[in-house]
Amino acid sequence: MPSSIPKSAPVLLAAAAVGVLGPLFEEMNGQAGQIISVTLSAGWAYAAVAYFAGMVCTTKRGATALGVVSLWVSVVAYYVTKAAQGDYQRADLSDTSGKTEYFAWGELLQMIGLWCVVACLLGAVCAVAGNFSRTGPYRFPSQLLLPLVIVAETTLRLAYPAPLQDQLAVTTWQVTRVAAIVAVVALAVMTVWRRNVPDRTS
Structure with missing residues (x-):
């Protein structure tokens, strides 16, 4: 148990940071804050949390457990931060003056529960891929998972932009997609080179 603490603690801390910083930077002025918020609030950022946990x-079992738990931490951190920012304050319709508000605990817990269930699947898959990416016969396809997730998500976001999505967000998605494609090509080249090294040295 003590030997596992140094490994899991930084992962869980990073998971909490992803969940908290995304919504925090959303409320900050400036392009840098917006870029960080768009990036950390993306689905692939959460996939990366589980991937690096793995x-x-x-072991595959340890990777699965840490991947799922790390995403639970991210989900709870995200929604608690959103709640602290007032996202779950609702107007009491029984008050005709509209001045009375209440906290929508049901909505908050429903969203946390929903995404924690999703995290059980996403966290396990991404964490196992991260574990396999270290070494073994499945190393290359496992290494491709995260950049391919990024390409898929950014392509969808660019094809179906949100109603209030501004140009900075669009540019962020475009740059992120290009970086992911470059990563895929680089991984493919490195894999081919490694496989040919024994032939060149023989």
Whole structure:
């Protein structure tokens, strides 16, 4: 147990940071804050949390557990932060003056529960891929998972933009997609080169 603490603690801390910083930077002025918010609030950022959780584990079972738990931490951190920002304050319709508000605990817990269930699947898949990316016969396809998730998500976001999505968000998605494609190509080239090294040295 003590030996697992140094491995899991930074992962869980990073998971909490992803959940908290996304909505925090959303309320900050300036392009840098918007870019950070768009990036950390993306689905692939959460996939990356579970993926890297799997990378620090030596067993598939440990990777699965840490991947799921790390996403639970991210989900709870995200929605608690959103709640603290007032996103779950609702007007009491029984008050005709409209001045009375209440906290929508049901909505908050429903969203946390929903995404924690999703995290059980997403966290397990991404964490196992992260674990397999270290070494073994499935290393290359496992390494491709995260950049391919990024390409898929950014392509969808660019094809179906949100109603209030501004140009900075669009540019962020475009740059992120290009970076992911470059990563895919680089991984493919490195894999081919590694496989040919024994032939060149023989």
